[in-house]
Amino acid sequence: MQLLWIDYLIVAVYFVGIVILGLYLSRYIKESSDYFLAGRILPFWAIGMSIVVSDIGALDMLGVAGQGYRYGIAVANFDWIGSFPAMILAAFIFVPFYWRSGAYTIPEFLGRRYNLSVRTAQSVIWILFIMFDLGVVFYGLGLLFQSLMGWDYWTAVLISAAVIGLYTFTGGLTAVVLTDVVQLVLMFVGGFAIVALGLWEVGGWNALVEKVTALGPGYERHFDLFLPADTATPYPWTGILFGLGLVMSTAYFVGNQTIIQRTLSAKNEWHAKASMLFAAGFKAFIPVLVVTPGLIALALYGTGIEDGDTVMPMLIKKLLPPGMAGLMFVAFMAAMMSSLDSMLNSISTLWAKDIYQQFLNTQASDTDLLRVGRLFMLTALIFGVATSRISELFDGMYVYVQTLLSFFQGPTLALLLLGIFWKRCTPWAGFWGLLFGVATAGAMSFFADRIFSIEDPFLFVSFWSFVFTLVSLVGVSYVTTPKPDKQLHGLVYGLVMADSDMQQALRERANG
Amino acid sequence: MVEYILDFRWAHDLSLSTARLFFMAYFVLITIFGLSMSKEYVFRGAEDRALWRDLRLWVIVIMTVQVSLYLYF
Numbered sequence: 001m002q003l004l005w006i007d008y009l010i011v012a013v014y015f016v017g018i019v020i021l022g023l024y025l026s027r028y029i030k031e032s033s034d035y036f037l038a039g040r041i042l043p044f045w046a047i048g049m050s051i052v053v054s055d056i057g058a059l060d061m062l063g064v065a066g067q068g069y070r071y072g073i074a075v076a077n078f079d080w081i082g083s084f085p086a087m088i089l090a091a092f093i094f095v096p097f098y099w100r101s102g103a104y105t106i107p108e109f110l111g112r113r114y115n116l117s118v119r120t121a122q123s124v125i126w127i128l129f130i131m132f133d134l135g136v137v138f139y140g141l142g143l144l145f146q147s148l149m150g151w152d153y154w155t156a157v158l159i160s161a162a163v164i165g166l167y168t169f170t171g172g173l174t175a176v177v178l179t180d181v182v183q184l185v186l187m188f189v190g191g192f193a194i195v196a197l198g199l200w201e202v203g204g205w206n207a208l209v210e211k212v213t214a215l216g217p218g219y220e221r222h223f224d225l226f227l228p229a230d231t232a233t234p235y236p237w238t239g240i241l242f243g244l245g246l247v248m249s250t251a252y253f254v255g256n257q258t259i260i261q262r263t264l265s266a267k268n269e270w271h272a273k274a275s276m277l278f279a280a281g282f283k284a285f286i287p288v289l290v291v292t293p294g295l296i297a298l299a300l301y302g303t304g305i306e307d308g309d310t311v312m313p314m315l316i317k318k319l320l321p322p323g324m325a326g327l328m329f330v331a332f333m334a335a336m337m338s339s340l341d342s343m344l345n346s347i348s349t350l351w352a353k354d355i356y357q358q359f360l361n362t363q364a365s366d367t368d369l370l371r372v373g374r375l376f377m378l379t380a381l382i383f384g385v386a387t388s389r390i391s392e393l394f395d396g397m398y399v400y401v402q403t404l405l406s407f408f409q410g411p412t413l414a415l416l417l418l419g420i421f422w423k424r425c426t427p428w429a430g431f432w433g434l435l436f437g438v439a440t441a442g443a444m445s446f447f448a449d450r451i452f453s454i455e456d457p458f459l460f461v462s463f464w465s466f467v468f469t470l471v472s473l474v475g476v477s478y479v480t481t482p483k484p485d486k487q488l489h490g491l492v493y494g495l496v497m498a499d500s501d502m503q504q505a506l507r508e509r510a511n512g
Numbered sequence: 513m514v515e516y517i518l519d520f521r522w523a524h525d526l527s528l529s530t531a532r533l534f535f536m537a538y539f540v541l542i543t544i545f546g547l548s549m550s551k552e553y554v555f556r557g558a559e560d561r562a563l564w565r566d567l568r569l570w571v572i573v574i575m576t577v578q579v580s581l582y583l584y585f
Contacts, residue, residue, distance in 0.1 A: 073585060081535065084578045085542040088571055092549055096556075225585040226531050229523040237531040238520040245538060268557035270565065277570040284577050444518075452519050464518055 007326030014330045015163050018182070018337070022167020022175040032369040035172035036104055036349045038265040042177055047262045047271070048278030050180035050342075053187065054258055055279075056286055057339025061332055062140050065315075066308020068294025072212075072222030074235040075294075076287035077244060080225075083283040086249035091276035094254040095263045097420060099272040101490060104264065104353045106257050106412075113419040113491045114430030116358065121434055123354035125408050126257050130347045134340065134384025140309075141336045142388060147313035149329065157385055160337065165381045168341045169374055173265055176341045183334030184282070190331020191289035194312075197319040198296035211299040219303075222295065234456040243459025247466045251409035255416055258346040340384075348377035407445070410466030411437025418473050423492045427483060429476035437469030532582065539579050546571030 029035050067075040103109040107126065111119025138157050145156030167175045202208045212222050221227060229236045253259060253276070266272035297311040300318070305311060312332075320328050352373035357364050364372070411434050418425040444451060444461045452460055516522060523531075547568050554567045563569070 076585075080578060080581055081538075084574050085538065088542055088546050088574065091567070092546065092553075223585065224528075225582060226528045226535075228528065229520060229526060229531070236520070237528070237535075238523045241531070241534055241538065242520070245535075270555065270557035270559075270567075272557075273554075273567055274565075274570070277567055277574060280574045281570075284574075284581075451515055453521075454519075457519075460518065460520065 004326075007329070010326030010330055011333075014186075014333065015159075018179050019163055019166050021179055021182070022171040024171075025167075025175040025178065026170035026172075028174060029170070029172050029370075031366045032352070032373065033104075034174070035370050035373060036345070036352070037261070038173040038177060040265055041267050042174070042262075042265045042271070043267065044271040044274035044278050046177050046181055047266055047275035049184045049282065050177040050262050050338075051259055051275065051279040052282040052286070053180045053184040053335070053338040054262070054342035055283075056187070056290065057137055057335050061290060061335045062144070062309045062312050064290040065294040065297070065312045066310075068291035069297050069305065069308045069311045070294075071227075071233045071235060072219070072224070072295065073287070073291055074221075074225055074227050074233070074240070076291045077225060077235065077240045078249075079283050079286040079290075081240060081245045082249040083253070084280050085245060086253040087276045087280040087283070089250055090253040091273045094416065094420070095260070095272050095276055096269055097491075097493075098260060099264055099266060099269055104261075105350055106255055106260055106416075107350065107354045109491075110415060110419065110430070111354070113488070114415070115427035118415070118427070118430040118434060119354055120358070121431065122412065123350050125438075127347055127350050127355070129408075130258075130343045130350075131380060131383055132387075134343055134347075134380060135387035135390055137336055137339050137343070138384050138388035139390075139392065141333075141340075143309070144313060144329075144332055144336070147310070147317075157388060160333070160340075161381055161385050164337050164340050164344070165378060168344045169377060173261065173345050176345045177262060177265065179341065180338045183338045186327075186331045186334040187338075188285070188289070190328045190334075193324065193328065193331075194315060194319060195288060195292050195296070198293060198300075198315060201319060202296055202299045208295060208299050212295055215298065215303060219298070222298070230453070232453075232455055234454055234459065236454055239454065239457070239459030239463075243461075243463040246463065247410050247413060248459065248462045251413035251462075251466075255409065255412040257350060258342045261346050261349060262342075344377045344380055347380045348373040351376040407441040407461075407465070408434075408438050410441060410462045410464070411469040414466050414469035414473060418470065419492070421493050422477075423485065423488055423494075424477055424482050425473055426477045426480040428480045429473045432476050433469050433473040436472045437465045440468045441465035535582055536579065539575055539582070543571060543575040546575070 028039065033039060064075055064078070098106070098109055101109055101112065103112070105123070107119045107122035110122055138161070141160055142153040142157045145151045145160075146153050149156070167179060171179075199205060199208065202211065209223055212219050221231075226237045226240075227233060227235050229238045263272045263275055266275055293315050294308070294311055297305065297315055301314070305314070316325070316328055316332075352369045356372045356376075357369060361368060361372075414437060415430055415434055419430065441461050441464075444464060445458075448457050448461070451457075454460070549568060551566075555561055555565060558565045
C-alpha cells in the first residue's frame, strides 16, 4: 500500500496524542484505588464506551471478519444475543452487587463469598488467560502493521508496546478508559468507512446478498442468524441459544475482570448500571463493522481465501485510496490498543490485590500495591510481546481463544449465580465445583470428536460445564458446612442490600 | 444416549421457525425482567429522576432493536 505523508502524520499525531493524554492523567494517581479503579469517579458514558472498545479489539477486527467470511452473519450472534440479554442481567443483578461490595476484582468478590482457595484459583486462571491473550492480540497487531504498512513485525510490536505501556503505566484505569473513548470514535469512523466503501464497490446491500448466495449451496445461509441444529459449523441455533445466549455471554459480562473492572470505577450505583446498558446500545452496531467486511470480501474475492484472518487487511489495501490509509490504520490500532491496555490494567489489579496482597506481602501498604501493580503490568507487557509469535501456529485466532474461555466461563457463572442467590452454597463447594467444572470442560473438549457432531463445539462445552458445575455445587454444598449468615451479609441476595448496610457488614467482617 | 443429550440431537428435527420462537421467548423474558425492576432500584444513586435516567426505558429500546434484528435475519 502506498502511504503519503498525511498518513504518517495521522499515525504520529495519534501516538503522541494518546501518550500525552495518559501522561496528563497520571497527575491524578495518588493511591492504588486511583490507579486500579480510577478513584471511582467515572460517568456511565465513558465506562460504557470503554466496555465496548475493550470488548472489540484485534480479535474482532481480524478474527470475526474471517469468521463472517467463512460462516456468514450467524457470527453476529456474538454481539446481539451474545450481548444484549447478558448486559441487562449484569446491569440489574451483578454489577450493583460488585459495586456496593467495594471489591477490586471478581476473584476478590468470590473470595469473600466462598474462600481464599476459590479466589486464588480464579485469579490464577484469569492471569494465565490474560497473559496468553496478550500474545494473541500483539500478534494480530504485528500482522496488521506488516500487511498494511509493510513494517517489520518486531519494530511494529515494540513501538506499540512502548506507547501502550507508557500511558497504562502512568495513568492507570483513568487513562485506559479515557483513551478508550477516543479510540471508540476512531474505530467507528474507520470501520464505517471501510464498510461504506466496500458496499459501494460491491454495488450495495442487495448486490452483496445476491453475489454471496450465488456462490453455491454452502453460501445460501450466509445471511441467516439461525443455522440448523445439525449444521456442521460451530454455530447451530442450539449452541447460540443455550451455549452463547444463556451461559457464555452472561459469564463474559458478569465474570470478566476486564469488563467488570470498569463498572467498579463508576461514581455511583446508577452510573454503574447505566454503563452496561449504554454499552449494549453500541454493541448493536459492532457486527456492521466486523462481520460485514467478511461478507464483502466474499463478494469481491470469492471463496479462495484460505486464512480468514487476512480478509480485513486485504480489504483495506484494495478499498482505501491513498491518504485515507493513515486514518484507517489508526482506527485498527485503536481497536487493538484498547484491548491491550484493558488487559494490562486488569492483570496488574489481579496480581496486586489477589496474589501479592494475599500471599507475598499481607501487610502491603497502598504505595506497595501501586508499585507492584505497575511493575507487574510491565512484566505482563514484556511477556505478551515475547510470546506473540506463538499465535502464528494456530489458524482462526478467535475460535482458539473462545475455546479456552469456554473452559472456565461456564463454571465461573455457576459460582457467581449460586453464590449470590443461594446462601447454603458452601465455600468448599465453590472450590471443588470450579475444579470439576473446568476439568469437565477440558475433558469434553478433548473428546469432542466422539461427543459432538459440530465443528469447534465450544458453545456446547460452555453450556454443559455450567450445568455440571451447578450440580456439583449443590451436591458438595449438602455434605460440607456453609458459612454463617453473618459472614454472608452484603454478598448474598436478601442478606442486606443497601450500600451503607453492606459496607458496614463488610467492615465488621474485615475487622473480625 | 449421552451424545443425544450433550450434542442436542433431540433438536435436530425442530424447524428454524420453532428455533425463532425459542429466541423470542427468551427476549420477552429478559424484557419482562428488566421492566419488573422497581422505580426505587432503577434510580438508586441517580443525580435526579429525569425520565431519560429511567433504565427501564433503556431496556425497552435495547430489546426492541434485538427483537427487530432477529425477526429480520
